[in-house]
Amino acid sequence: MTTTYSYSRLGTYETCPLQYKFAYIDRIKSDTEGIEAFMGSCFHKVMEHLYKELPFKILPLEDLLVSYDELWEKGWHPDIVVIRKDRTTEDYRACGRESIEKYYRRYHPFNSSKTLFVEKEVKLSLDSEGKYLIKGYVDRIDEQADGSYEIHDYKTGALPDRKRIDGDKQLAIYQIGLSGLFDDVKDVKLIWHYVAYDKEFISTRTLEQLEDVKAQTIALIDEIEAQTEFLPSESFLCEWCGYQELCPRRKHLFKTESLPVNEYLNDDGVKLVNRFMELKGKVSEHKAEIGKLEEELEKVKEAAVVFGKKEGAETIAGSGFKLKISKKTDVSFPEKKDPQRLEIEKIIRDSGKWNEVEGLDIPALKKIYLEKKWDASLIEKLTPFAELKTTTQVTSSKLKEKE
Template sequence: MRVSYSKLDTYKQCPRKYKFYIDKAPQDPSRTLALRFGSAVHAALEFAYAKRYKYPSPERVINYYRGLMQQESDPQVLKLFEKGIPALEKYLAKNEAAHMSIVEVEKKFMIEIGRGHQLEGIIDRLDMLPDGSFEIIDYKTGQIPDAESLSKNWQLAIYQFAKQRKLQTSRIKASLVYIAFDGHKLTYQFGKNELERIHSEILDLIAKIEADNVYAPRVSALCNTCAYQPICPAWTHKYNIKDQVLTGKIKDTDVIDIQSKIDKLLVLTSTIKKLEKESKQLKEIVAIFGKENNMTRLFSDLGTVSLSFQKKRAYDAARIAEVLRENLLRKIVKTLDTKKLEKALPYLTQEERKQIEAFTTEKESHTIAVRPTIEENEDVEELLT
C-alpha cells in the first residue's frame, strides 16, 4: 500500500474523510479557503527559492503571488491572500536565498517502510547549514501549536526518516516555519528510538486502514471546516434532506414523520436526564434520613426503598504518589485503582506500606434499591398529589 502523511493524518482525523479523499470525492469550494491560501503561499515560496528561477527578487515573488490571487474571486479567499502579502514580505526579507545554502525545493520522495508498503511525500525545502548538517523546512500558514507536540509530529518524523535514508546521515533536523507569525520556527530532531516508535505506529495504522471496510464518520470540531461535510453521512440529513425530497429519493411524509420522532426522542432523552438528576438528589436525602434514624428500609404506599451502608478505605492519591517508587507508581497506580493498590500492598516494602497506611482513611458510602409497585398505566402525577 502506498501512503503519505496527508493520507495517514486524514484517516486519523476521520476514516470517512479519508475514503472521500482517496476516492477524489467532490469538495465544497467554500470549505477549502485555508487550503487554497496555503497552496498559494507554498507556490510563492517555491518560486522564491527554487534554483531554476535564479532566485527572483522579493518584489517578483510578491507579484507572482498577486498573480495567484487574481485566479480567485471569493471575497473570503482574497481577504486571506491580502494578509499573506506582508507575511511573505517579512519572511523573504529575513531569509534571502542568496545567503542560504538551499539543497532542494519541493522534492518528492518515496521509501519502502516494510510489509510491502511505501511512504511518499513532498518536502518544501532542504537546507545545508554551515556545520554541514541539514535542516528540513516545512511551511505552515496556520496557528502555532504547542512546542511539546513536536516529538509526536508524524510529518516531521517521516521527512527526517526519508532524508536520513537518502543522505545516509543522522545529522538532520526538521522545522515547521509559520509564515503568518513572522516566520516563527519550531525545530525538532528525532532520535533513533523515536523514529522506530513512529515507524511502528505508522505500520499499525496502515494495517488498520487495510482492515477497514466501513470508514465510519468521526464527528468532531474538525467537521466545521471539512470540505466533504455536505456529502458525509453524519451531516447529509442536515444539508441534503430537501434535495432528497425534491428528487424523490425520500417521501415528504416520511421526512415529516421521522422528524417528529427525532424531536420526541430528544425531548424524552432530555427529560430522562433531568429525572435522573432529581432521582439522585432524592436518594441522597432518603439515605441521610435512613442513616440518622438507623433505618435500612423505608415504606410507602407506592413501594419500598432499601438502604445499605458501608465503610471503605480511601487513599490520599497525591501523598501516596510521593512515597511510591516511580516504577510501581507507573505500573500499579497509574489512575490510583484502589483494588490494584490493595493487591500491590504485599509487594511494597514495610516502610512504604506504613507510609501508605498513614494516608488511608475510612470513607462511608451507601447503596439504594428502589422498588416501586406502580403499574405502567398508572398516572404518576395523580399518585403524588
C-alpha cells in the same frame, strides 16, 4: 499490488476513516476547496519561486507579492468556500500577503543555509521487503556549513503547542527518506515556519524515535488495509470536509444550512428535530416539577411520623384515605469478598444448616435470621456479623366505610 501512501493520505484516515474511503477507495473528487488550503497553496508556490531563483538572484519582495496576487487571481474558482463566517475572502488574501512580507523580512537575504531542494519528492520503504511504501513532497531541504541538514515546512494555519511539534510524524518520515538522498545524513533539524505568526519551531529526532515512527506508521497502514467499515469520526474539522453531502453524520446539516428560512422550517427533518426538542423541553419542565413535589412529599411523610409519635397513633385518617406508619427492620451481612463470609459459612456448615442457604444465599439467610427460624444459639453466633437497620415507612390506602 502494494499501495504507496502519502502522509496526507494517512492523516486523512486518522482524521476520519469515512473521508478516507470517499477520497482514496471510492475516488470521489470533492467539488469544493477550503480557502485556507487555497491560500496555503499560493504561499507555497511563492516560496518555491523564491528559493528556486536563489542560485541566480534574490527576488525583490514586490515581485513575490505580485506573483502571489497573480496566483490568487488565476487560481480562484467559484467552488472555494469560506467556512468562518467572521472572515472574508479578502481577509485570507491579505493574510497570505502579510505572511510573505513577514517571512521575507525575517530571512532576507536567505543565506543562513544552502538550499538543496525545493518541493522535493521523497520516496521510501518503511521495511526491508518494500511492503510499506511512503512518498511525500518536502517544502525545502537545506544544508548547513557543518554538513547538517534541515527539513523545512511552511504552515499557514494556527500555532501548535510544543507537544504537537515534538510528536509530529510527517517531517520525521521525511527525515527517514533523507537517507535515500544522501549518504552522509547524521544531524537533521526539523523546522516549521508558522508564517502568519512569524514563528519558527525547531525539533530533532533520535534514531530510536525514528524507529518508533516507522513502527507506528506500519501499524497504521496495517489497520487501514484490514479496515472494512470506515466509520465517520466527528470533529471540528467536519466543517472543512468536502464530502459532507455524502456523510450520514453531516448530510442533512449540509443540505439544510443553505436553505431559505421558509424552506428550512418546512423540511421534514427540521420539523422532527424541532418537535423533539419541544417535547424534551416539556419533559424537563415536568421532571423539575415532579422533583419539587417529591421533596414536598418527603416533608409531609416526616411530618406524619412526628404527628404519629405525638398522638401515639400508627394510623392517621384523612378525607377518604389513611396513612399507616410502620417500622421495618432489615439486616445485612458482609459482602462476598469480605473475609468474614468464610466465618459465617463455617458456622452454618458446622450447625448442619448449609443446605437451607446453599451457596450462602443472602436473601434466604436474612429471612431466617429476622424470623428467627433457627435455634437461638445459632442466631446468636450469627449476630456479630449481622448489621440491623430499622426504617420508618409511611404508606397510604383507602379508608374502609366503617373506618
